[in-house]
Amino acid sequence: MSVDDIQALTAQLARDPSSLVFLPLAEALRRRGQLEAALAVASSGVARYPEMAGAYDLLGRIHSDRGEGDLAFDAWTTVLRLDPDHLGAHKGLGFLCFRAGDLARSLRYLRRAVELRPQDASLRAALGRVEDSAGMRPVPGFARSAPDPLKVLEAEAGLALLVDPQGRVLAGSLQDAQGNSATERVGAALAGISREAERTTRLLGLGPWQRLSLEGGPAHFELRTPTSDSVLLVTRAREIPSGRLALLADRAASAARRWLEELR
């Protein structure tokens, strides 16, 4: 859109503030990088039309361009409240979640976006990139490949493992001190420890078990139960403060919980 066009739209909006030209005007300003002006125009449009999903979608795009992820998230979730099948909001939220490292949620939004517009090749390509980033792999018992919930949390491979009650690996991997895979061995050991922990807290009246922290020689360990039928082990060298490791484990457990819920 040319400068003349923008001036014409600006004049039209000035003459009739209730006009819907705020939509193309704010979009044109956004595309030209005039984000401050675009935000002002879109904000007054949203104030005038608080039930218009498209106005919030525009606001979400402007906030996203301004690096205001939280505000963009709010705008796009408002869009979905007004119009649950709004393609732009699903795309926008998928992008925001990807940027925030929440790959499971990003996949959920992008999959819905592809469902809404299956002929959009760029959308399918975006979904494919997120699937690659998420380390999609086949999961026993599930037809569709699913992302590895621990990948996003792991700067290095081999430091977290998620298993089912029988000790079968769901996600992640572990290595021993020599760098060899210890995934299957540890998985088998974790199956027993979960049952043992559950039995111990129940018999001693300590309530459902929430966490198990091990202080080892070269490394520390944190165990969690993201769901009643899974066990997560996260480990780091003992130089990593134990409180930080506990937080990492909590984050990994949340990611694993969301992932398992999505699978179901």
Next chain:
Amino acid sequence: MSLRELLDELTRVTGVRGALLVSREDGLVVADALMEQVDGPAIAALAASLSGRMGGVTAALGQPEPVSWQLAGSDGMLVAASGGEGLLVVAVAAPDVNAGELRLRLLSVAGRTG
């Protein structure tokens, strides 16, 4: 210093309901300092068993047995540290206990059981 005096160092921590010295091999109580209604033999047996399981996890990674561990439930926690002579120092505590202080005292007591 008697074993009971060692355990009293743990029970002085606010929120600790009881402390024990346990034989790791058979899960029997060697000494205890417990509040009423705390089941010492059950704690000893369960702690020794769980300790063995955790040793299995670290062994699978080619690492030595854990120095200490904490099992937290919604209503309390069980903590333990490996001592000398095949002993395990164990304490049961309320969920709001100062876990850092308890850990330090536990390791201190464990270091004097050899």
